[in-house]
Amino acid sequence: MDTLGEEWSVVTRFLPDGWRELARSTGALQRARQVSSADVLLRLAFLYAASGLSLQQAAARSSTSGLARISAVGLMKRMRNAEAWLQALVAAVFRESACRAPLGGVAAGRRLRIVDATHVKVAGSNGTDWRLHYVLSLPSLTCDFAEVTDAKGGETYKRVPVQPGDVILGDRGYCHRKGVAYVIDDGGDALVRLNANSFPLLNADGGRFELLTALRSLKGLGTKGWKVWFEANGRRYAARLCAVRKSAIAARRSRDRLQKLARKKGKTVSPATLEFAEYVFVLATPGLDDLTPEQVLELYRARWQVELSFKRLKSLFDMGSAPNRDPNAVRSWIYAKLLAVLLIERLGEASRLFFPWGFPMELGKPLAGVSGGSGCVPDRDFPAQPA
Structure with a gap:
């Protein structure tokens, strides 16, 4: 203190x-x-x-x-x-903040929202006691919905109140057909990381969409989109699959994580799962058809930029009551x-600036870059000093 x-x-x-x-x-x-x-x-x-x-x-x-x-x-x-x-x-x-994510391409007036959930422990507990579900708006990070459930309260879009025009970003935990259909039925759009195992896709004639075959058609580091459909609640819904091939380093890290997790559980990762790890693929509902595949993936990246902050928040959630x-x-x-x-x-x-005494000398004035702009502090305004 x-x-x-x-x-x-x-x-x-x-x-x-x-x-x-x-x-x-x-x-x-x-x-x-x-x-x-x-x-x-x-x-x-x-x-x-x-x-x-x-x-x-x-x-x-x-x-x-x-x-x-x-x-x-x-x-x-x-x-x-x-x-x-x-x-x-x-x-x-x-x-x-310098960590603002690009949100270009989305029509003005549309509300961009991120849905996520994290577990909360009571002091002294060894497991999940509560689950905190929350929705944050971009780019302001304003929380417009929060719900506390017990440990059995699952992650689903159906928990989130949806208004016409909403664009709701979610990770694989929210990739359920009924949940995505719920967002569409209420006039919103969903952008969700696709779970290849739990979310079967259809092609134009109603047959199975061969996801891995489509991903293999990606050349280099370019992006691509495909028109797809899915069924939920006895109805057929249109959507678009957007994908990009990961860099060699990113793909290797993803495969290594999968294999490490499988070893801990005494299991073996299938060749198809390892190949899926070489790509990032997301599902976008029809209201986002005016965005290019690159813009769709950039928009999904905005969800991940906020996830970097959420990871720190989740560690804090586990520490207290x-x-x-x-x-x-x-x-x-x-x-x-x-x-x-x-x-x-x-x-x-x-902190890129070095002050031997531990603080800027002119405390009455803001650091360059703090008020507005990218948030970064230019070296030309305050040159770094040798230790």
């Missing part, structure tokens, strides 16, 4: 202008009782969400350190009220974790 207090002025330089005032206008900081400022509130949120502590542990540590004398119940109420504020901070920091079931508190918990990861990324971008 002492270290954080000393470095807090450096951390807050990566937050948007007016972030403290925003805490009051969004209702996160309605009164200064117990929590004296927006700085204290944000540090409390990080202490609870980004440190893997329970409400009781975070409240106790806050009181002991002198940050704020607050109870677990009081902290939960503060987290509930902080949702809109944390959401706005996440959106602002992500917009300035499960959050309560209050929807507002859960979403605030997610936003606080996302904000912590984004700030770590921004600090990483700036």
Whole structure:
């Protein structure tokens, strides 16, 4: 806590202008009782969400350190009220991040969303106790849906409320015919990593689409698309398969992962599965037909760019107690974790600069590149100094 207090002025330089005032206008900081400022509130949120502590542990540590004398119940109420504020901070920091993914080709006004789920453990448990399902919008990373289920709650598009025009990105866990059909029926579009074993495709005459044969026709590192169909709920739906061959290094890594996992389970990987590992292939529903195969794959890559942050979030989820079931508190918990990861990324971008004393000399001025642009700090503005 002492270290954080000393470095807090450096951390807050990566937050948007007016972030403290925003805490009051969004209702996160309605009164200064117990929590004296927006700085204290944000540090409390990080202490609870980004440190893997329970409400009781975070409240106790806050009181002991002198940050704020607050109870677990009081902290939960503060987290509930902080949702809109944390959401706005996440959106602002992500917009300035150098890790923004390309979203070109998608018509303006369409809502881009990522669906994902992760398991949550209760302290002392050896297995999955809860599963947190959530949907984030791109490029703002705003959470527009969250649901907590028990360990039996599976991943499916059918959990997600869909509005006409939505484009929902999902990994293989969401590659189920009924789930994709549900998105189409509700006026949205799905872009999902295809599971060759659980999602059979059809050709124009209703026969089986030979996936591996089609993939073998890819030349070099070029992309290609095929018109396909699938059946669900007694109906036939059109879609498009888009694929690209991986580089030799990426393909070898994928095969090695499959074989390592199979050895752990005492199994053998089939030759077809090893060959499938040489490609990336996704399924896009008809509302995305105006995109080229390259644009479809770039859009799917946007899902993976956010997954890089999710992997860090998942490790944090496993470290602490499960959050309560209050929807507002859960979403605030997610936003606080996302904000912590984004700030770590921004600090990483700036760390290419070397300051022997540990901080930029002009703390009153933002680092070059922090406000707007790509988020990267140009070397020409602050040349690196020798150690």
